[in-house]
Amino acid sequence: MPHDSDERRxxxxxxxxxxxxxxxxxxxxxxxxxxxxSDRFCVALCTCRRSRxxxxCDTSHRSSGPPPVPHES
Known part of the structure; x- marks a missing residue:
């Protein structure tokens, strides 16, 4: 997708x-x-769906270990 300027990236x-x-x-x-x-300069978006x-992200992924890696068929 093209951008009008780098400011929009x-x-x-x-x-x-x-x-x-x-x-x-x-x-x-x-x-x-x-x-x-969020107006923060950097945010962490949860990818494990464990966050309350x-x-x-609330770092819930740290206590539960990494999520299982899906197997490729």
Whole structure:
């Protein structure tokens, strides 16, 4: 998807065993259509679905170990 300028680009850092780190501020649209916002300069988005503050990461993934890796068929 082309961008009009670099100012509109958002940087996301993906880690295999942790959250997605997103440079903010951000608006996140959830699967039910609601939108949550953060004005922080960087936010951690939960990818393991264990967070009590989903979609924000609360580091719950640390105590439970990494989620299982799906097997490729």
């Amino acid at each position: 958002c940087r996301i850092v993906a880690r295999r065993t942790g959250p997605l780190l997103v440079e903010g501020p951000v608006d996140v649209t959830l699967e039910d259509g609601t939108t949550v916002s 503050t989903y979609p924000w």
